[in-house]
Amino acid sequence: MTLPQLLATGLLALAGLASAAPITIKDDRGASVTLPDTPRRIVSLLPSLTETVCELGDCAKLVGVDRFSDFPASVRALPKLGGLDDTGVEALVALKPDVVLLGVSARVIDRLEALGVKVIALEPRSMADVQRVLGKVAQVLGKPDDARRIWNRIDGAISFSAQQLPPAARTLSVYYEVDAAPYAAGRASFIGEILDRLGAKNIVPPELGPFPKLNPEFVVRADPQLIMVGQRSAGGLPQRPGWAGIRAVKDKKICVWVPAESDVLVRPGPRMGEAAALMARCLRQAAAGPVPLPTTPFNAPAGGMR
Structure with missing residues (x-):
């Protein structure tokens, strides 16, 4: 193997080690959730979280969503797993998600955790909450810089609408x-x-x-x-x-x-x-x-x- 090939192999190995670093998130219950790696299979049970994952460029990682998630259009073809009060647990577990994103008020949290499913509960109510949740989802996906860019775009669009009135x-x-x-x-x-x-x-x-x-x-x-x-x-x-x-x-x-x-x-x-x-x-x-x-x-x- 040539020196450039050895260097390339070493860089790839280092990249693999970096991507395998555990991710710890403190969710809106105050619970600390540790993921062994950046998740590849995600279930979202809240439309705003579904849209956030997609806006961060990882729509392809979604394997299931709640019945109300309908944007962007690509998520409409995903398995629908119910709502906050009637989530289909067996169907969800069968999808083998690395993590489930949902609201704090979802009744299914305890049952999913008892089955060993990683759960991150997030509840955006205010604009500060939205910015924070965007940052947390971006952290889960390994894209913190994208969160800042997206928030600046949202904030700028609101300011633009205000200026035109x-x-x-x-x-x-x-x-x-x-x-x-x-x-x-x-x-x-x-x-x-x-x-x-x-x-x-x-x-x-x-x-x-x-x-x-x-x-x-x-x-x-x-x-x-x-x-x-x-x-x-x-x-x-x-x-x-x-x-x-x-x-x-x-x-x-x-x-x-x-x-x-x-x-x-x-x-x-x-x-x-x-x-x-x-x-x-x-x-x-x-x-x-x-x-x-x-x-x-x-x-x-x-x-x-x-």
Whole structure:
């Protein structure tokens, strides 16, 4: 073997040793999880985590996802393993994942760990959480520099949307409904923080938490100028007691998100720049007059809603 060949062989061996270095992650439960190597087979049970893995360039490592993960399009062909409350454990274990990424509230965590499956639980709620989770997933994948690049792009896109808004769009009071219970996006949530960046006045104060369940009378008293709501919850909104008198309802300033838009808006991950652009479009429309309703009818996806 020639000297260059020996050197090349040595470099390859060193690279192999480097890639085999154990990775230890402290997840959002406070648990320390050690992986023997960069994982090659990953299961993701949260859409935002699925999108994060793909944005980091490792979509090909995903071998299974939750039923709601549908972006990018390539993940739609992967085995669907249920949701937070009904994960198909046997099907998941049969995929032999090196690690499972999921939310802290997933009921399946203890059972998977009892079966010897490596689990990393991550729960992004605020923008700081999203940046942190992006960094942790990048650490798992061995791509910390990519996390910084992606976060800078997200942050820059939000700033760009804010800069394009006219002054009239920055003074509107907003109620953002995430579920018809009603659950709202408070100022402490990533949605609320994007609204703050855009200059909107969220009627739900930070002390109520990220996604509080509200008494509907709270919204009536707050009298928002603009309502943002998903299409599946929008139909009966004006008929709620007292809501016909809310300024947003009287002035027809209700932005109704079609399902594909709702997915972008409620997933705390790489598409937050796109979410900011959607909210900025809504604010511009409301500042100009009544907001047009979507022309596409709402159809619940197969498997039900989140």
